[in-house]
Amino acid sequence: MPLDASAPVRVARPSLDLRAAERFWALGLGLDVLYRHEADAALGHSALLMVGLPGASWHLELVHDPAAPVEPRPTPEDLLVVYLGEPVPDALVARLEEHGGKRVPAHNPYWDTWGVTLRDPDGYLLVLSTRTWSNG
Structure with a gap:
């Protein structure tokens, strides 16, 4: 079976303000910025920020598309x-x-x-x- 306990996990969700998100997750919680990519409209790339712990099998990816921002819609159970x-x-x-x-x-x-x-x-x-x- 291709899925096992060591499979990396990415939790991805939209963000309206990656700088604010970085302050919370990195400076507040203490996660490391694992990767950052600025938006590139010519290539159709959104801006993204990945935070987590080095060596962990998971990370949180926050995405913002300045051309078509997605409004976060969290529920009380997210x-x-x-x-x-x-x-x-x-x-x-x-x-x-x-x-x-x-x-x-x-x-x-x-x-x-x-x-x-x-x-x-x-x-x-x-x-x-x-x-x-x-x-x-």
């Missing part, structure tokens, strides 16, 4: 959950808020019990969970 396995540091929440995030109550109270929910500049939700997770 969550990116990061399992910290420890209490969420107040300093991390403050840094995310300083870089464009907004702490919000979770739609599902489970996440308020087990973490902190923040809205990113495009309206998508990041949950920092105190729990651990394993697919094993």
